[in-house]
Amino acid sequence: MAKVTLEQWRMLRAVVEHGGFAQAASAIHKSPSSINHAIHRMESLLGVPLLEVKGRKAHLTGAGSVLLRRAERILESVQNLEALADNLSVGLETEVVIAIDQAFPERILSQVLTAFSQRYPVTRVELHETVLSGTEELISDGKADLGITPCSLSGRLGEFLMNIDFIAVARPDHPLHHSTVLTESDLEPYRQIVVRDSSSKHSINVGWLGAQERWTASNLHTSVAWVVQGLGYAWLPLSAISTYLENGSLKPLPLLVGAKRSMDFQLYHADIDKTGEATQYLAELIIKGCDQKSTLLLPKL
Structure with a gap:
């Protein structure tokens, strides 16, 4: 049996946060005498x-500070547990699993997940970063x-999100930049960097030109790093x-044709008829985040 209750720890936290017994009593709707x-x-x-009064404010002692810091973790865990119980009572998902191609802009994904976490703080998100058919x-x-x-996706309808451009690039000092105009045959002697399809069942190659040399990475960030290091060229x-292009670390290849490739990214549901509230909200955030005419507003905490 615990000596101290959660409610008592909450009272102590309120006194510290609000600076005194009277202020805490007003904030948590308790009498000052009961808190005292x-x-x-x-x-x-x-x-x-646990407390010492300095002037007109109550401050934690050294021991009080250590104990309350540990108690904060317990209080937060209890709050999450209670919120999870509320979600379960209304049938809300405890977890949403999303698979996203690595070429999808990180900035948009970060904004979307931040907004989602504020609306559904105890719903877990499992993110699979994929490539092509993964x-x-x-x-x-x-x-x-x-x-x-x-x-x-065969047999499925998707929601168009955005068009993403892939640019043929290499370091400015790469031999390919010695020419003012390049054709496909000019690329053949040089190493091409590609990203491996993450599917384990039917891997596909998109963009490989059959170069004599090819290095394959399983992660987009690795392929970018290789190109920045001068190890080859790639469509990225x-x-x-964009940052590497702006600071001059990378330079577009002067290809006569094919310097830019565009791909339409779409959003798919595994089973839209069984999509839960949290999953649907995440889908709506993604669609809104990709709309260039729309501003993704984060909910207030």
């Missing part, structure tokens, strides 16, 4: 002083609730390399 009694009782049970595999196998991919999403 509760904290004196805590000190008696724990055997250490999203299709997870959606088809029922391992993801939502998927974002540039690949069309503009959203992932």
Whole structure:
């Protein structure tokens, strides 16, 4: 049996946050005398002083600071537990699984997940970062609730999100930049950097030109790093390399044709008829976040 109750820890926290017994009493709707009694009782049970009054404000003692810091974790866990119980009582999902192609802009994803976490703080998000048909595999196998991919999913309708440009680039000192105009045959002697399809069932190659040398990465960030290091050339999403283009670390290749490729990214539901409230809200945030005419407003905490 615990010596001190959660309510007593909440009272102590309120006194510290609001600077005194009277202020805390007003904030948590308790009488000053009941808070005073509760904290004196805590000190008696724990055997250490928790508060000391300096001027007109109550401050934690050294021991009080250590104990309250530990208690804060417990209080937060209890709040999350209670919120989870509320979600379960109304049938809200405890977890949303989403598969997103690595070329999808990180800035948009970060904004979307921030807004989602504020609306559903105890709903877990499991993110699978995929390449090409990897999203299709997870959606088809029922391992993801939502998927974002540039690949069309057979037998499924997707929601158009945005068009993403892939630019052929290399370091400014790469030999390919010695020419003012390049054709496909000019690329053949040089190493091309590609990203491996993350699907384990039907891997596809998009963009490989059959170069004599090819290095394959499983992660987009690795492929970008290799190109920045001068290890080869690649078609990379503009959203992932804009900073490198601006600071001169990368330079577009002067290709006569094919210097830019565009891919339409779409949002897919695993089963839209069974989509829960939290999953649907996340889908709406993604759609809104990709709308250039719309501003994704984060809910107030």
